[in-house]
Amino acid sequence: MKPVIKFLLLLCMMSINVKAQSERSALSTLNPKQKNLITISSYTAQGNLANLKTALNSGLDAGVTVNEIRESFVHLYAYCGFPRSLRGIMTFMEVIKERQAKGIKDRTGPEASPVKDNRGKYVRGKQTLEELTGMKEKDPKTGYAAFAPEIEVFLKEHLFADIFERDVLTYQERELVTVSVLSSIGGVEPMLQSHLGICLNVGITPEQLGEFMAVIKTTVTKENATSAEAVLDEVLKKK
Numbered sequence: 001m002k003p004v005i006k007f008l009l010l011l012c013m014m015s016i017n018v019k020a021q022s023e024r025s026a027l028s029t030l031n032p033k034q035k036n037l038i039t040i041s042s043y044t045a046q047g048n049l050a051n052l053k054t055a056l057n058s059g060l061d062a063g064v065t066v067n068e069i070r071e072s073f074v075h076l077y078a079y080c081g082f083p084r085s086l087r088g089i090m091t092f093m094e095v096i097k098e099r100q101a102k103g104i105k106d107r108t109g110p111e112a113s114p115v116k117d118n119r120g121k122y123v124r125g126k127q128t129l130e131e132l133t134g135m136k137e138k139d140p141k142t143g144y145a146a147f148a149p150e151i152e153v154f155l156k157e158h159l160f161a162d163i164f165e166r167d168v169l170t171y172q173e174r175e176l177v178t179v180s181v182l183s184s185i186g187g188v189e190p191m192l193q194s195h196l197g198i199c200l201n202v203g204i205t206p207e208q209l210g211e212f213m214a215v216i217k218t219t220v221t222k223e224n225a226t227s228a229e230a231v232l233d234e235v236l237k238k239k
Helices: 005-029 032-046 049-061 067-082 084-099 122-131 143-147 149-165 171-185 189-199 206-216 222-237
Strands: none
Touching: 005 143, 032 049, 032 067, 032 084, 032 171, 049 067, 049 084, 049 122, 067 084, 067 149, 067 171, 084 171, 122 149, 122 171, 143 149, 143 206, 149 222, 171 206, 171 222, 206 222
16 A cells, blocks of 8 residues: 555544544533533522522523523422522523623523423323433332322423423433532432433433532532532442
8 A cells, every 4th residue: 555545544544533532522521501501500509699690691601592591490490499490580680681781692592392292291291201211100109109199290290291391401401400409409319319310311421420510519518519429429330
């Protein structure tokens, strides 16, 4: 083989390797939108409005749309309650007003698409939950679902149908918001463990969860950060 051809083949192989490494790196790194949603959700869950205001400005500056941030508030209320969510929304309204006064035009972003599935919400929510966990639900119901069947219905119909079906955020983004909230409020380790498992099931890598932990450590108490890290270690050991 001529030297020139060998050289060209070598360059081609190097290019392929660099591309592959770049793709692997992208898969193991949280993007700016994900990082900002984590931070925004954490401060909202804690009611830390001063730091939330800074995080909201950072998120908008990084290109996260108004609707994506607003949707994160809609999502996280299911995990930390209406009061925290509403305070976050009101803070966000203040930030938008201040930015508009400065002449800053932020991208609104798409609204949620209409739901075209005519099946009942319980059936749709059950399917969504099975997609998230990667497991089929078994009957008869046990645990909290048997003890308080009403809340099991609410979870399926409202959380996993009404909320999760809204396509403003992806499943990955919703789960990052969820684990951010659960890590921030503390004392809900079983739920955090479940949702960290869901994160892995929807395509978030262990490396990305490690990076998530690095972000969350900057926003929560040392106690909550240590607890969340212990839960993540346990989840990764089982994989």
